[in-house]
């Protein structure tokens with residue numbers, strides 16, 4: 024029997040494990056008649072956010088959760104695509120678009136992965152981010168001078184709102200917020216549940232503001248991957264599409280549950296109002312340029328084309344997801360047909 | 369030998385300065401946050417990637433020189449000086465092998481981080497992190513040099529005890 | 540060979556290397572590297588050694604450790620410990636065994652400036668033992684009270700041990716530090732009662748001192764201890780009030796201790812330099828072990844041994860009480876041979892999953908584990924606090940005498956552990972109040 028060790032830095036109970044990864048492992052194990060087995064080492068017991076990719080490359084683990092924005096010097100192109108986060112409002116569409124982008128339309132991404140010694144197979148996206156606060160907010164003006172926990176694309180947005188972006192690990196958000204280190208967090212609604220923010224958050228601006236979409240969750244050490252038989256590789260690929268949809272649905276369900284509970288708990292949902300939505304739209308106008316400039320700075324070739332390609336894919340996938348109307352089989356088929364049938368893995 | 373002493377002194381000096389700077393930097397950040405509602409940007413990352421590496425790894429040579437690396441002595445307290453000397457030679461050898469492999473690993477890591485220009489993106493600026501990988505390596509190498517000297521001394525002592533000219537390692 | 544077997548061989552090899560005088564950090568890291576090489580190959584060994592150790596030291600939470608050490612060093616070098624002892628003496632010397640009682644509470648006071656048990660015992664040992672011996676106190680009592688009350692250094696915040704626990708157990712460090720306050724004070728109280736009781740019934744232990752202290756003196760000595768409440772406010776107060784995280788509180792504490800030293804007119808370049816150099820050396824020593832321990836933790840996780848042990852425990856239907864008793868016994872036995880940090884870092888990878896599965900409150904567990912490890916500091920044959928005391932008294936007191944004197948404090952510690960187990964609220968009340976407020 025073959026044993027694959029998976030390293031993840033997030034808690035065992037995280038949706039991505041329970042809804043996506045563990046069912047995926049189970050499906051592969053079953054289809055291989057128990058010949059392929061997995062061990063999930065979560066909570067950063069073996070690798071953490073900054074060194075998962077190196078850990079896979081040097082063989083400490085075989086697979087792992089890689090988040091590109093922590094390692095922009097290793098995956099500059101992909102990390103830059105991820106800066107387009109504010110445009111992504113649909114969880115499944117963002118995940119599929121990112122997977123398609125990296126596997127099929129971004130040779131530069133592929134060569135970065137190749138250099139890193141890891142083969143990416145599937146990406147997931149978080150549910151949409153919301154502005155969630157402990158201290159009272161009411162409109163755009165009230166955000167001035169607030170300290171907001173944010174990352175990547177949201178740093179600029181927070182600054183645009185007149186607030187101060189503060190970088191914190193997601194796991195530190197609870198303590199920082201309860202101690203007044205930060206007033207607000209720009210984060211997925213699911214974090215209300217998974218990181219305990221529900222205890223502290225009292226105000227939520229009722230407007231999704233993009234989602235984080237660059238988490239590579241199915242991948243493998245390239246040498247290990249190439250040493251597998253065709254049949255084995257096929258098993259990993261065949262179940263990937265379903266895993267993508269499962270994680271997305273898990274995230275969405277968590278977000279919905281969290282928001283419903285917040286409503287019930289008396290959290291104030293702030294109508295954004297015209298000044299805030301206008302300010303957001305004005306920022307989005309400039310966002311393409313900012314990302315293209317960042318790409319240039321990071322040495323990404325043809326940045327304009329990169330941005331356009333990704334945003335195109337995103338809108339195509341948004342349409343596909345809307346047409347599927349929540350039918351899982353349709354989505355799995357679409358992902359298989361559009362991505363995995365063509366990908367050279 | 370003199371050179372190693374000087375190097376050790378430099379490493380400890382840099383480390384002590386980094387510790388003082390870390391306390392001041394965090395203090396300023398807190399003050400600025402509460403007095404002017406303006407935290408210093410990037411404090412957390414600078415503490416992590418600059419001060420902490422210097423404070424934790426650079427003093428290792430001095431720790432070794434002062435024989436402050438903790439060992440378990442209960443089982444060997446009753447041994448004769450000569451037997452204990454043999455064990456200490458063994459322990460120093462194991463330590464050197466460990467530091468050699470560790471240092472080699474750090475050299476590889478520092479080299480590849482340097483080649484790709486490893487950095488952290490702090491929004492307002494990029495903080496290069498590759499130089500600190502080299503600093504880490506210096507700390508390990510410094511300790512390795514001190515242990516080399518100590519090993520030479522231990523072997524010298526053993527030779528003396530073996531020839532029976534000196535009862536036990538007189539110091 | 541099954542990976543779990545490799546894990547067990549690793550644990551055995553570690554113990555052998557430790558017995559052969561190999562430094563703890565080298566033994567941990569060396570065995571881990573060999574294990575990683577066997578389980579995952581050469582690249583994994585080199586890669587983990589490099590990337591995991593770098594990731595470990597570049598940590599925001601852990602930066603509290605050097606800062607807490609620095610704060611204690613400045614406080615000591617500026618004579619804060621001496622002032623606290625003088626004040627405790629003037630106020631408490633009238634009680635039976637008054638000097639010992641004063642030493643005990645002075646230790647509790649200095650613990651609020653020092654992050655480590657060893658540093659607290661060393662500071663008090665130099666000040667208090669000569670005085671007690673001069674007053675005709677029994678040597679066993681005089682030295683044991685310092686060794687025992689020194690352990691308060693790891694319980695009353697700041698505490699290096701609790702910071703490390705917080706990191707490995709992924710628990711909020713600020714809350715852990717708050718949780719240590721009441722158990723620390725409770726221990727000091729139990730020690731106090733123990734000393735008074737023993738000296739009341741056995742007058743030969745501590746002859747009454749012929750010292751007429753006026754109330755005027757008592758009040759005026761308080762003028763010397765003003766730094767202490769300031770430091771407590773700087774560290775504990777800002778955490779409790781939610782103003783700062785543990786690391787920020789540590790930095791504030793350092794700055795406060797420099798201001799205090801200046802205010803006492805004892806700040807010199809020498810004090811600063813010595814404090815900084817001592818502190819980085821202690822930091823290097825701690826992190827060298829801790830880096831080895833993280834590598835060892837990784838190796839054990841990859842071997843699957845901790846999961847096997849956890850499964851075994853779950854299958855055998857071990858009750859929480861049984862688990863706690865077993866853990867306590869293991870800590871006390873291992874405490875006979877291992878130093879406190881090594882012990883903490885060695886055992887957490889195995890015990891944490893078990894404690895989690897048993898549904899314990901992990902902040903309370905932090906306090907229990909630190910308590911167990913403190914007990915190891917005062918039990919033979921390796922009782923580091925007894926050694927520290929021995930180091931400060933030289934030939935005046937035999938090591939055996941010190942351990943004999945510690946028997947009583949050991950009994951008191953067992954009582955404290957039982958009470959802490961029966962009433963977890965003693966540890967949990969303050970952190971709960973704090974986050975509510």
Ligand code: NA
Nearest residue numbers: 650653692697
């Ligand atoms: Na303390």
Ligand code: NA
Nearest residue numbers: 874915918921
């Ligand atoms: Na002991």
